[in-house]
Amino acid sequence: MSHQRSKGGAEESGEGGGARSKLPRLKIPSKIWKNRKLHNNNEGDEVEQVQVEQEEQLEESSRRLIEREEDLFRHDSVNEEEEDELHKDFKALQLKLWKAINDTFTPSSTSSSAGELGVLRSAMASIQQQEAQDQRWRDCQEEQVPRWRPQKCLSIHNILLQNMVEGRIKEAAEDTSGGTDRLSSPVKRQVCRVGRCVKEDLLMVVRRVKNCYPPHIDIMNLYAGLYHQEFSVRLTQLTTAGLDDDDCSYLLSWVNQYYPHEILEHTELDGQIKVPCLGSLLPQDELKRLEEQYLTHKEEKVKLWLNTALKKEQENWLSGRTPEIIDGYYFSPLAVDVIQVMTGSLSEFSCAIKDQRKVQRLTVQLENFLYSYVKCVEEFVKGNHGNVRSVVKAQLVCEQQLRDYITAETGNLSEEQKHGCLNALSALRDCGYRYLTCPLHVKLKLLLCDLHQDVVLKYVKRMMKTKMKSKEQWTAGAQRMIEDAKKISSFFSEKGCSKASWLFEIVCKLAEVLRLQDPASIQLELVTLARNFPDLSGAHVSALLSLKIGLSAADARSIRRSVEENRHGDVSTNHSPPFFSKVKVKWIDNKMNQMGL
Numbered sequence: 001m002s003h004q005r006s007k008g009g010a011e012e013s014g015e016g017g018g019a020r021s022k023l024p025r026l027k028i029p030s031k032i033w034k035n036r037k038l039h040n041n042n043e044g045d046e047v048e049q050v051q052v053e054q055e056e057q058l059e060e061s062s063r064r065l066i067e068r069e070e071d072l073f074r075h076d077s078v079n080e081e082e083e084d085e086l087h088k089d090f091k092a093l094q095l096k097l098w099k100a101i102n103d104t105f106t107p108s109s110t111s112s113s114a115g116e117l118g119v120l121r122s123a124m125a126s127i128q129q130q131e132a133q134d135q136r137w138r139d140c141q142e143e144q145v146p147r148w149r150p151q152k153c154l155s156i157h158n159i160l161l162q163n164m165v166e167g168r169i170k171e172a173a174e175d176t177s178g179g180t181d182r183l184s185s186p187v188k189r190q191v192c193r194v195g196r197c198v199k200e201d202l203l204m205v206v207r208r209v210k211n212c213y214p215p216h217i218d219i220m221n222l223y224a225g226l227y228h229q230e231f232s233v234r235l236t237q238l239t240t241a242g243l244d245d246d247d248c249s250y251l252l253s254w255v256n257q258y259y260p261h262e263i264l265e266h267t268e269l270d271g272q273i274k275v276p277c278l279g280s281l282l283p284q285d286e287l288k289r290l291e292e293q294y295l296t297h298k299e300e301k302v303k304l305w306l307n308t309a310l311k312k313e314q315e316n317w318l319s320g321r322t323p324e325i326i327d328g329y330y331f332s333p334l335a336v337d338v339i340q341v342m343t344g345s346l347s348e349f350s351c352a353i354k355d356q357r358k359v360q361r362l363t364v365q366l367e368n369f370l371y372s373y374v375k376c377v378e379e380f381v382k383g384n385h386g387n388v389r390s391v392v393k394a395q396l397v398c399e400q401q402l403r404d405y406i407t408a409e410t411g412n413l414s415e416e417q418k419h420g421c422l423n424a425l426s427a428l429r430d431c432g433y434r435y436l437t438c439p440l441h442v443k444l445k446l447l448l449c450d451l452h453q454d455v456v457l458k459y460v461k462r463m464m465k466t467k468m469k470s471k472e473q474w475t476a477g478a479q480r481m482i483e484d485a486k487k488i489s490s491f492f493s494e495k496g497c498s499k500a501s502w503l504f505e506i507v508c509k510l511a512e513v514l515r516l517q518d519p520a521s522i523q524l525e526l527v528t529l530a531r532n533f534p535d536l537s538g539a540h541v542s543a544l545l546s547l548k549i550g551l552s553a554a555d556a557r558s559i560r561r562s563v564e565e566n567r568h569g570d571v572s573t574n575h576s577p578p579f580f581s582k583v584k585v586k587w588i589d590n591k592m593n594q595m596g597l
Contacts, residue, residue: 062126097123121212127153169230172197187247198227199263224273232281245297255281257351306369309337322387323394330394335401359412370424381435396432452492456503481511519555530567535581543585
C-alpha cells in the first residue's frame with residue numbers, strides 16, 4: 001500500500017520534475033487556547049502541577065502522533081510497518097478520548113472531579129488538534145492522505161454525546177432508587193426522575209463542563225438540544241400509551257411550567273441556552289389533546305367541588321343547626337371552601353396550561369355557582385325555619401368574603417365574568433338585608449303612606465288658597481298640578497305606598513276642574529268627584545268654584561245645587577278613603593254667603 005502510494009506520488013510529481021509535496025509544520029490553535037487558560041493560574045503548588053500533567057497527557061499524545069504522521073508522510077516512500085503502528089496508536093488515542101468524553105458526568109472513584117474535568121479539557125484540545133490536521137490533508141490527493149484521515153473526531157464526539165445523553169435519560173427513567181417515592185404513580189415518578197436528571201446535568205455543564213470547551217463549539221446549547229430531544233422522546237412515549245387525568249395534569253405541569261421556567265430559566269442557565277430554538281417538549285397536536293383532556297376533567301371537578309360545598313351548607317341550614325360564632329359574628333365555612341377550591345384550581349391551571357386565556361373555562365364555574373347559591377338562600381328564607389336569622393347573618397359574612405376575593409382577582413376573571421359574579425353577590429346581599437329589615441319595612445311603609453296623604457292634603461289646601469288673575473294662569477297651573485301629582489305619586493309608589501293611585505286621581509281631577517271653562521263640563525266633573533269622594537262637601541265645591549274666573553254667580557249656584565242633588569251615598573256608607581273632610585274651608589262658606597251663593 002505504501003509502495004503504491006509512493007509510486008503514485010512519484011508519477012504525479014514526475015511530470016513537473018519536483019519532489020513529493022510536503023506539509024508545513026503544524027501549529028496547533030487548541031494548544032494555544034489551552035495554554036492561555038493555564039497562564040491565568042498563578043498558583044504553582046505541587047498538586048496543581050500533577051493535575052496539569054494529567055491534563056496534558058492526551059493533548060501531548062495527540063501532538064506527538066501528528067508529528068510522527070508528518071514525519072512518516074514527508075518522504076516519497078512510506079514504511080508500511082511504521083504506518084500500521086501509527087494507525088494503531090491513533091486508535092488507542094481515540095479510545096482514550098472517547099473514554100474522557102464518556103466520563104463527563106461519571107468521574108471515577110480514584111480521581112477527583114476536577115481531575116476528570118482536566119482530562120476532558122485535554123481531550124477537547126486533542127480533538128481540535130485532530131480536526132485541524134484533517135483540514136490540512138483536505139486538499140491533498142487521495143493517494144497521499146493517510147488511511148485514517150479524516151478522523152472526524154468532532155463528529156464522533158457529537159455522536160458520542162448523543163448516545164451518552166440517551167443512556168443517562170434511559171438510566172434515570174428506569175432508576176427505582178429513592179427520591180420519588182412520594183409521587184403517586186409510575187408515570188409521575190418517571191417524569192420527575194428524567195426531569196431532575198436534565199436539570200442536574202445541564203447545571204453540571206454550565207458550572208464545570210462548559211469551561212473545558214472552546215466557545216465556538218457552544219457546548220451549552222449542544223447539550224441542551226440533546227437533553228431536550230431525549231426528554232421529548234421520553235414524554236411522547238408516555239403520552240402515546242395514554243394517561244389518566246392525574247398523570248396528564250402532572251406531565252403538562254412539566255411541559256408548560258417546570259421545564260421551561262424552573263430549568264431553562266434557572267438563574268445559572270438563564271441566558272446560556274437559546275430557548276426559542278428548542279421548541280416545545282411535545283408536538284403541538286399532542287399537547288393540544290392533553291390540554292383538552294385536562295380542561296374537560298378540571299371543569300367537571302371544580303363544578304363538583306363547588307356544588308358539594310353548597311349542598312353541605314344547605315344540609316346544615318335545613319337541619320336547624322345554628323352557625324358557630326367567631327369574634328362575635330355568625331360564621332359559615334362556605335366562602336373559605338369556595339375560595340380554596342378556586343385558588344388551588346387556578347394555581348394548578350397556571351402550571352398546566354400555556355394559554356392562560358383558557359382559564360375562563362374554570363372561572364365560569366364560579367359564576368354559575370354564585371347564581372345557584374343566591375337561589376338557595378332565597379328559597380331558604382321563604383321557609384319557616386327557626387335558624388333563618390342566624391343563617392342569613394352568616395351568609396352576609398360569606399358574601400363579603402367572596403366579594404373581596406372576586407374584586408382582588410384581576411388576572412383570571414374576565415370583566416364580563418367579574419360583573420356577573422358581583423351582580424350575583426349583590427342579589428345575595430339584598431336578599432339578606434330584606435329579610436333582616438322586613439319588620440322595619442312594614443312599619444316604615446305605614447309611616448310613608450300617612451306621609452303621602454299628608455303631603456297631598458297640604459298641596460290641595462295650598463292650591464285652594466291660590467289666587468290667579470287670568471284664565472291662562474289657571475290653565476298653566478292645572479298642567480303644573482298634574483306634573484306635580486305624577487312626581488309625588490312616583491316617589492311614594494317606589495317606596496311601596498298603596499295609596500299612591502287614588503291620591504294621584506284626586507289631584508288630577510281637581511286640576512281638571514280648574515282647567516275647564518264651560519259650566520256644564522265643570523258641573524259634570526264636580527259631580528263625578530263628589531260621587532267618588534263623598535266627603536267632598538258643599539263648602540269644598542264652593543271653594544273650588546270661587547277660584548274660577550269668569551264664572552257667574554248664577555252658574556255657580558246651579559253647579560252647587562246639581563252636585564248636591566246628584567251625589568249618591570255618603571261618607572258613612574261609601575268605602576272610599578276620607579280626604580276632603582280633612583281640608584278645612586270655613587272661611588270659604590262665609591265668603592260665599594256674603595256673595596249670595
